[in-house]
């Protein structure tokens with residue numbers, strides 16, 4: 001799994017965020033945030049946003065630098081994989097590396113300056129009380145890695161994101177990274193969520209990373225009352241491997 005570092009402008013586009021959505025009175029959760037600069041840039045705009053990622057338990061300030069090194073290390077693979085991403089946000093792999101490096105640098109400064117804004121936790125279990133946030137944003141995990149994570153994890157993760165959201169959860173994209181196809185179990189998951197009182201819709205947005213991957217799933221959470229929490233739910237899966245560290249013999253301690 002790649003730890004990425006998208007920007008506030010990308011988050012605005014991929015989650016279709018309006019000025020009203022970003023109203024300064026709203027609390028926003030970004031999970032998983034990786035080394036994205038959304039929370040950093042939101043903070044500069046006076047928006048009350050919090051980042052969560054499993055990697056913050058292992059790497060904090062260091063994460064931004066790791067992401068910069070790792071994306072450079074994987075340049076050839078990224079160039080190959082993104083060759084047909086013609087309408088994407090990035091002109092080519094070098095542009096992606098340049099943008100992610102700039103965003104990761106912003107992240108690195110902010111996690112050092114405002115550590116309380118960056119919470120180490122792993123879906124499907126978040127250390128927040130019910131309805132802690134107005135809006136929850138989740139990019140490039142739940143469906144992107146859907147084939148590896150499995151439906152049990154996805155259902156638990158979506159319910160957990162909905163538990164901490166008072167208003168909406170937005171998940172982008174709904175395509176699987178490996179295949180570029182819409183996640184096959186999406187319809188079934190939406191039906192199950194509806195049974196739990198969580199409404200959903202799929203919306204097109206003005207952003208795509210992979211060709212055709214320009215849709216987000218929106219969960220409406222106002223009618224959802226989460227059952228009492230079970231302490232036995234599974235923790236993190238599919239850990240990040242920092243391959244540039246393995247190849248150079250540099251020690252690595254990723255979860």
Ligand SMILES: C[S@@+](CC[C@H](N)C(=O)[O-])C[C@H]1O[C@@H](n2cnc3c(N)ncnc32)[C@H](O)[C@@H]1O
Pocket residue numbers: 001002003004005006031032033034035036052053054055121122123124138139140141235236237240
């Ligand atoms: C591709 S990155 C996306 C980061 C950011 N949203 C973006 O678009 O730039 C995926 C992130 O998911 C995190 N992750 C993977 N499994 C997780 C879990 N169970 N709970 C929380 N974070 C997780 C990884 O550490 C990684 O930073």
